[in-house]
Amino acid sequence: MVLRLSQLFLRTLREDPVDAEVASHKLLVRAGYIRRAAPGIYTWLPLGLSVLRKVEEIIRQEMAAIGAQEVHFPALLPREPYEATNRWTEYGEGLFRLQDRKGADYLLAPTHEEMFTLLVKDLYSSYKDLPLSLYQIQNKYRDEARPRAGLLRGREFIMKDSYSFDVDDAGLDASYAAHRAAYLKIFARLGLEVIPVAATAGAMGGSKSEEFLFPTEIGEDTFVRSASGYAANVEAVTTVVPAEVDYSSAPAAQVLDTPDTPTIETLVAASNQIFPRPDGEAWTAADTLKNVVLAVTLPTGERQIVVIGVPGDRAVDLKRVEANIGAFLPVAGEIGLEAAGEEDLKKHPLIVKGYLGPGMSLDQALLGSEGNAKLLYLVDPRVVSGTTWITGANEAGKHVYGLVAGRDFTWDGVIECTEVRAGDPAPDGSGPLETARGIEMGHIFQLGRKYAEALDLKVLDQNGKQVTVTMGSYGVGVTRAVAALAESNHDAKGLVWPRAVAPADVHVVAVGKGEDIFATAEQLSLDLEAAGLDVIYDDRPKVSPGVKFGDAELVGVPTILAVGRGLVDGVVEIKDRRSGEAENVAVDKAVDYVVNTVRNS
């Protein structure tokens, strides 16, 4: 294939698009790969489509290699299956909903668990039919609140989504492992660094889940890793829990006047004055129990107050709370979460702002579903039985000292809820954690039987008994992969595609005006094509060398072959886009030289 720039539908732009903040977005638009059609919705131009197809093809090959079979579902789907799993509601505002001319409800699918489950139920009925893995590469729709960063967070985007069906847990483990390995191969072939991290299942449900994160400063996901290989999304990090403490000889708690100490800082300062620590050390924020009041908006629209008790030196991380609070709420689904406001507090007069505590004794509990305020009370995992705390006494200007967890107060549950800090210990004992940011390129889930149960997907097992199928779900962001590739493969001059996904193998530039220059460049392009390479040929007659080289570097094909002044000496210049290294090569050796470069890279 020879794409001639005199005819190719391409206009490179000198200026960054005004709405673009990240490099991939700027460069993909400027180099003529994509064009914005609406917020978070993009059109693929010829060069972009070429890269996209190559990414898709690599994914297809690796899916085929693990025996997954390709199908293709509609994007426009009826409400009923999503109603059966409650996701019609749970997805909240993120779902594009519409009605047809008869008033029937439809959605634009954000993911297809329900439909795959129903399809397998429709056609299969025996354990002999399993294991089965099906996939599709297909448009997905999510009405993001803040579509941003070009293809990185779009509202119409392409995903590869697979689903595995197994008769038992061991089968699911094997299907999950096969997909995990395939994903690592896909990203390796794309030349895209990814880190598999433990993740929470979120709205998808299920037990085990891992994300494949592409590490980048512009990522929206925060993750942690230890030098020895532990890695997890912050939502999924588990706290190293201290040992329980024997409190049999702990003194009784006492209430002291602590005027004007509504903050942890003022409380610690006052405490060191009025009630010095028995061992002579200074109290720190870690000795206080901070009770944070949050307002949860349930999927039903109802607003519920939750109090979370954490050591005073730790901030509450709302994303971690959101990922883990589901188990304690009466309704599943997407929730809203924020600090409680004045209006919320007015409805709960027992909450004394700045002096809130769980109560002085188990008999006089304020917080917790059994307490006087009837408020759900969850605590950080560091609040273990026997630990002793300074905390609010539920009266303005008073705190309680020596309040013992498990003796004087209790809680409704333990929740991973505080910010994870660099230096915190990894839960597997592999050392201190460091934090980093990344973008989710893939996500794999052991869904288990959630969808199969909701939609009644059963098969006969070897004993002729009906058993519920266990499922996995596995996604790769295809459009997002193109963006991540651009993000990690560019320099100041433009894009620098890895060969596996480049829109062409070589970019031939005719520099100058001589007829022989154009004739030679044309012939070399045809010869390169005949050798099986994809060629972009800049045959534009009246365009300056500066513009042509600028465009070649912006477009980012790995090898640039320039036919110009050197032709009188019988040479052309062959340049590696990434290293910038150039070499003069005899015209009659040029095709072999390029072919070898392509083969050996």
Place this chain on the structure above:
Amino acid sequence: MVLRLSQLFLRTLREDPVDAEVASHKLLVRAGYIRRAAPGIYTWLPLGLSVLRKVEEIIRQEMAAIGAQEVHFPALLPREPYEATNRWTEYGEGLFRLQDRKGADYLLAPTHEEMFTLLVKDLYSSYKDLPLSLYQIQNKYRDEARPRAGLLRGREFIMKDSYSFDVDDAGLDASYAAHRAAYLKIFARLGLEVIPVAATAGAMGGSKSEEFLFPTEIGEDTFVRSASGYAANVEAVTTVVPAEVDYSSAPAAQVLDTPDTPTIETLVAASNQIFPRPDGEAWTAADTLKNVVLAVTLPTGERQIVVIGVPGDRAVDLKRVEANIGAFLPVAGEIGLEAAGEEDLKKHPLIVKGYLGPGMSLDQALLGSEGNAKLLYLVDPRVVSGTTWITGANEAGKHVYGLVAGRDFTWDGVIECTEVRAGDPAPDGSGPLETARGIEMGHIFQLGRKYAEALDLKVLDQNGKQVTVTMGSYGVGVTRAVAALAESNHDAKGLVWPRAVAPADVHVVAVGKGEDIFATAEQLSLDLEAAGLDVIYDDRPKVSPGVKFGDAELVGVPTILAVGRGLVDGVVEIKDRRSGEAENVAVDKAVDYVVNTVRNS
């Protein structure tokens, strides 16, 4: 590629789906190619996807051959561009509309003229950039009132749509001709008989338009053709207009009592009694002028009455009226059309039912925008100046005789509006027409400057002057092509795919139980794969020969290779699915035999 039936996601069905009426729908579902997800919305299973991809690839090759470049637009689009061309409203209920979380209006695109126009406007600015042809293969959405016949009329379906951009009319003619030729090649390669017929542009707008119809009894389009090659959609047929008649010596019209003659039949009978034809012949219905009252619902919702005058022997064809009445209405867009009802007539007391006529003289006109009833009056092309008619006198029980067109009455316009009959003369003089039914497989339009004007797409011409670009739009129904292929390639046993689109080249069946049978079938499958063929191998161990052969014939791969009883004599059976002819071939010659069969067909 070897697809093993022990693993392929395929279940053939013995029974036709209950909602299926046409063969392609029944067989594509029964043979496991597609599965219904919602009314008019289908899922592609592995075999179906394979056929679909092959159809797409043929289309891509022929688009590339005429220099069209592939891009890919979103399906979810903002309202504004469609508002600018008025199609947001004109599309009526056929458009899927929705809102995002911010309340902004979106649509699921039924076709992409606006977006292509805007894209070219965005990137191009000079005549030097043209001609340009762009295309995409993409999901389209239309909320059909009656989705039917499986893939033949769906609500989510795949189309190839191209758009051409030229600086002048000659350029548009050339782009149109190139697409027309490419379409004929595409359908020829698919082995799909199509007839290009003259068509009306409909809601798309523009001047010239042709449809590519696949002739079939189950088609929704009626078209006509002459033995010498004239072909047109009935909406687009033009009437052979009789010559004008000199009326200088025509007698004056006279009103006669014609009691109880509210129908053409009673009128003709009465006329032959009370006012015999001067030349002694009998009056026929063709001598009467029937004035039909229609009610048009405009896109604005307003209801307007239109009267159409036609020879009494012709019925009004509402589809032809609908296709041609646009030019006479105050608002463009999709209209409703029906016979006027009692309610409508009540509002127009000057209309005497059964005795309606244009009026006795030009001074006393009743019909026409200048007439007393102020009603739009359109006539059939056969009503030419000087023709003489028997028609209503606008009093119950009275008709007028000898009313001369152009002398005694006139009209607001001439409209193609009557049914086209077998035997009518072709407008190009090529003889009598025959009528047939077909399905629209493709449609090409010379849009002209409608979209470019609405969206202000201009380029600088050779003289540095801004000129409006002229456009063409060209569609092929890709999913519909798969259905049409199934419709025209099946027999009582199942599908019979043409080689160009078959999901595999050969279907290998292991018949019986012997290990050597399975070993040989396996080896032949691998050898056929190694020879570059796509193979379906029925390796299911405990399935009867009857079921295996039944499935092979239902699935419809062109060549079936059976390894069975003959193996003891060193032969396998190779069968042509279409002709049913079978031959015994020595095992060691089987691969060559199949490869030659594939190559030579």
